[in-house]
Amino acid sequence: MPIIRSAKKKMRQDKVRTLRNQNKKLALKKLIKSMRKTPSAKLLTQISSSLDKASKTNLIHANKASRLKSRLSKLIAQPSFANKSKASRLKSRLSKLIVSKPKAQILVKTAAKKTSKKT
DSSP states (O other): OOOSHHHHHHHHHHHHHHHHHHHHHHHHHHHHHHHHHSOOHHHHHHHHHHHHHHHHTTSSOHHHHHHHHHHHHHHHHOHHHHHSOHHHHHHHHHHHHSOSSOHHHHHHHHHHHHHHHHO
């Protein structure tokens, strides 16, 4: 515990400011979660202004604010993609990457070629 009077006052101020910052961060998180559940343009403008205010007062970093704004704006740009679950999005990405032939068929063909060369 501080002994000096000014240090005691600083402690009281810090306690109040910490609580205020925590409440602001919780409010931001709630807004972002609500946007992710039901994206809308009106909510996006509200979130972007609150993110700008938070970065202006150093509550969050400026790059984090811009990153969140861009990710949330993508939800509005592609509404059909945003409604899908994570599993279905991953499945659609993987299906594009996977070759149409399964591994077993590829292995059988290579083995058949090797045996035909020997005889």
